[in-house]
Amino acid sequence: MDFFGHQDNARRQSALLLVAFIVAMFGMATLIQVFIGSIMMFFGSADSLYELSLPAKCLIGLFWAAIVIGCLFRYFDVRGGGAVLAKRFGAEPVGSGQDKRQDQRLRNVVAEMCVASRCRRPDIYVLRNEASLNAFVVGGFKDNPAMVVTQGLLDELDRDELQAVVAHEYAHVANGDVPLNMKLFIVMGGLLAVDEIGSLLMHEVWDRNAPLHHPGILVGAVFKVVGFVGVVSATLIRSGFSRQREYLADATAVQYTRNPQALASALSAIRDADIDKPLQGHYAAEIAHLCFQGGDLSAWWKKLTASHPPIQKRIKIICPTGMQKRRQKKESRSEFQAKSLNTANEVTSLFGGSAFFADSGADTNTEVDSETEFTNEASDSADNNAIIVGDGVVISHDDDVFLEPLTDRASMMMQDASSCLAVLFAVFAVDESIDRRSYLSAVSFAYNQNFTDQVKHILEVLEADLRSQPNTIIEHATSRLSGSVQEENRRRFLKNLERLLIAEKQYNLTTYVTVQLLRHKLNADFPILTKKAEDANTPAEGVAAKTFDQMGEEFALLLSLVIEGSGAPEAEIDADYRRVLRAYTIENIPRSKSSDAGVIEKLEGAFQTLLVQPRPIRQAFVEHCREIVMQDNHVTKAEIALLKIFSASLGCDVAISRGNSDETSAQAA
Template sequence: MDFFAAQDHARRTTRLLVGWFAAAVVAIVLVVYVALALVLGLGGGDAPGAPPPSLWQPDLLLATAVVVGGFILLGSLYKIVALAGGGGAAVAEALGGRLVPRDSRDPLERRLINVVDEMAIAAGLPAPPVYILDAEQGINAFAAGARTTEGVVAVTRGTLERLSRDELQGVIAHEFSHVLNGDMRLNLRLMGVLHGILLLTLIGRILLRGARGSDKNAAPVLLMGLVLVVVGYIGVLFGKIIKAAVSRQREFLADAAAVQFTRNPVGLAGALKRIAGYGSELGHPRAEEASHMFFGSGLALSRVFATHPPIEERIRRIDPSFRPDEARAMPPPPAPEEEAADALGGLGDELSVGLAGRVALDPNELAAAVGTVRPEHVDYAQHLLATLPPGLHDAAHRPGGAQAVAFALLLSPDGETADRQLDTVRAAHGDAIATQAAELRGTVRTAGRALRLPLLDLALPALRELSDEARQAVLATVDALVRADGRVSLFEYAVQRLLQRALQPRPRLSAVLLTPHRLRQDCGLLFSMLARAGHVLETEVEAAFTHAGRFAPLDGPYPLLDRAAIRPESIDAALDRLAASTPPFRRRLVEACAAAVIWDGRVTPAEFELLRTVGEALDCPLPPLPPAAVAGPL
């Protein structure tokens, strides 16, 4: 899967969606205008000598366009803003979803969290919050969110209870494909666009209820209400067609990507076969709004309006020998306890948890790896989770422990500085969290650098369970820990940036505000930071910086900045602006960033750590380095 091509396709589809929406609004305005002209003519027909009603009334057309078009537009914008603010969590909760606690002891919920965690690590993403739709027995799932790093994954109770681990992994891999290829944001916008049209039906119903009296003017009001209801339903009808057109092909692509991710077509095919046997329908009254998001069709619709291809066709693309009677004859899945022994099937000692080596890479290869998941990444994630020290694993899945993990990552190797940092933690969060952070400090250091960012990614969902006030306290403490020794290391900056992005997300800047001059300055700042990150000699820094310029998305010249000019707040602002650029621009930017650290053809784990942070800030997630590529010790 080409991440940047998929993202660009999603942007083009969004523009098409705007065009379809505009065409629908124009059609609705014209229908309402004609109805109003007729109603007003009907109301004035009693006056003797009155002229016959005319369908051409420019003032009425303008007023209708302003009122009806403005109403639809405001309704859609309100919904889009609300969904962007609430994110995927708002969608999951609107459909009856329940947030699964990260420290859940339920075996089925634990298995689900583990599968989501391993797929997130394999994709180079923070582990997303997980929701369960407890009232739904059909087999279904969806991913929702405005950005790749801010999505949630939700599954139905039927998915949890009726699928094996391999089948569940296939479903989650399918949903992560939607996360990576830009479908989530498109789906939220589609929900918002259709909401404005749906409001006309609600107004029509209000008018119909108000016209039930015996007043002589009830007939025009009744007719107008009926027109709005009909127009609203016509809009919904076209909305279903639009959803079907947008979603169907993307489901085939997500199925193919899931098989590619897991190298296990049997898992995904098994999940689809169980849907063929059990069904995937949802009973929630708002399921229709989000039908285009689901793994399987959430509603029983005709093929014209179906948002998903026929289930048999999806199965046959994975398993050409499929016969319909197989779905009815599938045995029940094994219990989670029975699968535990096989959870690491196929893994051996050849996988190294640490990436303490030098890995040969190419800037083009690294950019091509963005947003992709290969089977070796999934194997690595499974192995990493299985070998993670139990104390770290358990702590990262509890809100209090997750705070201790984040603080432990930032404790200085210098004992005196670490003591001051722990005093800061104790004053803000209490003795228990400070003590746990001190206990985890040694474990974190022993586990190695390769575990640092994955460990933080695992802790982020538990940190998101904190109240807004507690989140702000965590960020304030992190800032104090980072500045405790009077300097900010690149790793400290990375941790602080990732935590701020997760716990205090900022609205995305508009690409309209970007100018070539501003982008060139931001790129120069980024190249300077990366060139200086892994090189000490000025000649090496200059060579790395020059190498980055050869891959840059804009022609130079780029100024090489001194270390004193590379400040955290400047980097934050630059990354926010660069994240609003187009996918083709960001592809070239990722190549240039990679070139800055691997100008000699190699990248160390520490440099990759920084690259991964930059990639995440640009909404370009980088998977972990392939363990098989480790060439030797530093």
């Protein structure tokens, strides 16, 4: 979805409709003048439309007094702010429900979108007695909005879908729709007051059997006609304006989440549930125009006055395949989770995540259940033969990536921390692109000759094992080091290893991937930033995180490397790069190359910048990279390596299948 293009179009349409609304209000004033003047001229009480008699002026004054009084009533309704309005509708503050995990998930999702949208965190309320699937934002003229969701929304939607709905409501806040809607709400109150006064006058006089030419009936009819015309015209324009703002909010929500499928899936769920679970409260008609969806639009006249576009049309614009993907997701989820449970203790993956050091004291997310839910659901978009093992560990069960048992010879060579450390240095020495003699000399300079001799001995004894089963050896060595070596020393080892590879001019993307594997398996990655990004209570408040608008350079770098990994011709790579970059920024950022000077440092910086973003945002980006890799149904070794490092460094899950690739190493990260 080109959300920037959809946003621009929606803003243009909104501006035109807002101008039309203002013109209609001036037309309303002109209509009052012409209508009353014509009546007075008909009865001979005025000579022209501009020279009115005192009764005519008084009648016009009554019109404007009615409008002003109606506006004042609405003004006093909204001046109290979002919290007052939310409580008036019967909503309760989040946290008051029985399911604390459900409320905590809502808090976390709202906090994540607070970061993405750069808006202050609104008060959160829940309509506990509402089984419908809906949400809306209310507020006054100050920066004090309140977000209200129904209990049905919390019960029926998964985490991704809930996040998409919350992002949509945040988009209304970010786009300034809340105060604008309140102003339109006030103006409509004034117009409705004119119509209601006209009806009241006509009924009161009519009940007394007064003749048709009675002044009360005439004045009431004038009020009724003018009020009706004003209300109808204003409603049509306001409804059109509101529909454009809904399109704008949808596009902005996709910008925040980078997950159009989730929003389309949420709309599908809401559409399917709307028939059986409409809004039940007395406030239903009053807040219909504020809700995430506006109800049944089967009648043609309802479509004209609807404040929301048809849900099916919104889904088609956001993600045409959203309905099909939602059905596939439901069908595969049970089978997928069963496979995950049965194989979680049997398989491991070369480039894994926190599953390998779950007992090493690593920080964990306080929102265990909801994050586990997200992990499983995010992987549903991958092939059905994918199996998830843990955070950042997803493999394809039809590929030979099951770790072989460690040979007796290798096991005997890794009896203590020193020998395991030597084995890890030996892993890099078997690479044919590395000058082994120069490499071992550098090891001797960094450590000592005895340690170097140990590395040499391991190479002599285990070279065949290091080539045939490096995954198993790395897993065994890092597992032993994590349990016996202090974290500070593990970090020092990684720093020395990086310096050594840089000195030998061997610190390329391939060796960088292996070093990052060791970093994660040794639980020596970025704990402070990870804690800030994953903390459920204080997510990015207090963290100087970049927003999407500021991360164009980081996205451009990562996308450049992914597309380059396909090995396609330069012209095709450039075209693909420009196409995918459009989803993240409108800036024209030059494409980076893996051979550029300092690309590793830039890559590290990009990972650190993205790491403080909420996990669902990181997950959506990694999934997009997977889609880019799979678009030609051919997976290269370079693409596999990049997906591994992206998923591991960003703490996300990714699953791919072999496709038509003839690379036997095209496994899942």
